Amino acid sequence: AQKVTQAQTEISVVEKEDVTLDCVYETRDTTYYLFWYKQPPSGELVFLIRRNSFDEQNEISGRYSWNFQKSTSSFNFTITASQVVDSAVYFCALELETGANSKLTFGKGITLSVRP
Amino acid sequence: KAGVTQTPRYLIKTRGQQVTLSCSPISGHRSVSWYQQTPGQGLQFLFEYFSETQRNKGNFPGRFSGRQFSNSRSEMNVSTLELGDSALYLCASSPWAGQGARNEQFFGPGTRLTVL
Numbered sequence: 001a002q003k004v005t006q007a008q009t010e011i012s013v014v015e016k017e018d019v020t021l022d023c024v025y026e027t028r029d030t031t032y033y034l035f036w037y038k039q040p041p042s043g044e045l046v047f048l049i050r051r052n053s054f055d056e057q058n059e060i061s062g063r064y065s066w067n068f069q070k071s072t073s074s075f076n077f078t079i080t081a082s083q084v085v086d087s088a089v090y091f092c093a094l095e096l097e098t099g100a101n102s103k104l105t106f107g108k109g110i111t112l113s114v115r116p
Numbered sequence: 117k118a119g120v121t122q123t124p125r126y127l128i129k130t131r132g133q134q135v136t137l138s139c140s141p142i143s144g145h146r147s148v149s150w151y152q153q154t155p156g157q158g159l160q161f162l163f164e165y166f167s168e169t170q171r172n173k174g175n176f177p178g179r180f181s182g183r184q185f186s187n188s189r190s191e192m193n194v195s196t197l198e199l200g201d202s203a204l205y206l207c208a209s210s211p212w213a214g215q216g217a218r219n220e221q222f223f224g225p226g227t228r229l230t231v232l
Contacts, residue, residue, distance in 0.1 A: 033218050043204060045223035052217065091159065095218050103172050104149070104208075104221065106159040 002027040004094050006107035013082055014115050021077045021110050023092030029053075034068065034075045035093040035104070045091070051075065082114045118143065120209050120224035128230045134195040137227045141188050141209030147171075148190040149221060150182060153204040162205075165190055166214050194229075202231045 003026040013019045025034065036048040049059065051068050059066045063080045079086055089109045096102050121140045129135050141148050150162040161174040165184035182192040188209075194201055208221035 035220060037223075042225065043228075044225045045206065045208075047220045047222060050220045097216070097218055102218070103161040103164060103174065104151075104159075105161070108158045 002029075002032075002094050002096060002105045004092050004105055004107035006092055006110050008110045009108070010111045010113070012113040012115065015084060016081050017114075018078060018080050019082050019112065019114075021079075021090050021092075021112070023075045023077065023107060025073050025075065025092070025094045027094060027096065029096045031097045033095045033097070035095070036066070036075075036077050037091045037093065037106075039089040039091065039109070041088070048077075079112075082112075084114050084116055087112060087114045120207055120222055122205075122207050122224040122227050124227060125225065126228045126230075128232065129197050130232050131197055131199060133197050134193065135197060135229060136191055136193045137205055137207075137229075139190045139192075139207030139209075139224060141190070141207075142211075142222055145209035145211050145222075146188050147210040147212045147214070147221075148184055148188060149208045149210070150190070150192050151206045151208065152176075153206060153226070154202075159206070162192065166212075171214075197231045199231050202229060204228050 005024045032053045034051045037045045039045050065078045067076045089111050091109045092107045093104045095104045123138045147166045149164040153159045164172040168184045179195045184190045204226045206226045208223045210219045210221045212219040
């Protein structure tokens with residue numbers, strides 16, 4: 001069975017600090033997809049990134065960066081120079097490509113608070 | 117393009133009643149998925165529809181059902197409501213074509229259901 005663990009539940013930082021959100025996943029499949037979503041107070045989940053299991057290159061998008069390591073089954077997300085607008089709940093998710101388990105499995109989410 | 121829309125945004129029902137929630141996907145998207153979000157259980161997959169067919173189903177009782185129309189719009193129905201059904205119900209659409217690599221899902225704002 002597939003599983004996503006976000007061990008951190010709440011993180012509080014001061015603006016301009018860097019913060020890393022951890023994500024560990026479990027699956028026996030060799031083809032899978034990893035995602036990060038942001039849920040601001042408005043409630044709508046906002047897509048941030050999609051990664052397939054064959055692409056271990058790290059990715060940077062502005063202040064956001066992602067570190068995918070298959071050896072440790074981790075897909076961590078770093079926000080550099082955090083801003084108040086980054087305050088939200090962040091979800092890591094896993095999806096298999098085919099079969100009955102082809103559905104998004106979410107972690108419990110990490111509540112990030114960025115203080116001015 | 118307009119995003120995923122869900123109606124109604126808020127709903128209050130009493131135990132034993134039934135409810136129907138509606139979701140209009142992004143134009144051109146044929147895959148629609150539904151999720152339930154509660155503080156205790158987090159985000160859980162309900163079901164996915166593609167081309168009017170249910171492709172995948174989560175671990176929810178038969179009181180939860182859904183359907184998809186030829187224009188890809190989807191509805192979910194919950195019969196005999198229980199207090200524990202109070203949740204944010206999120207709909208997501210995807211450009212995924214039914215096979216092969218999974219695409220990211222785009223979420224609507226959700227319907228907040230309160231069961232009294």
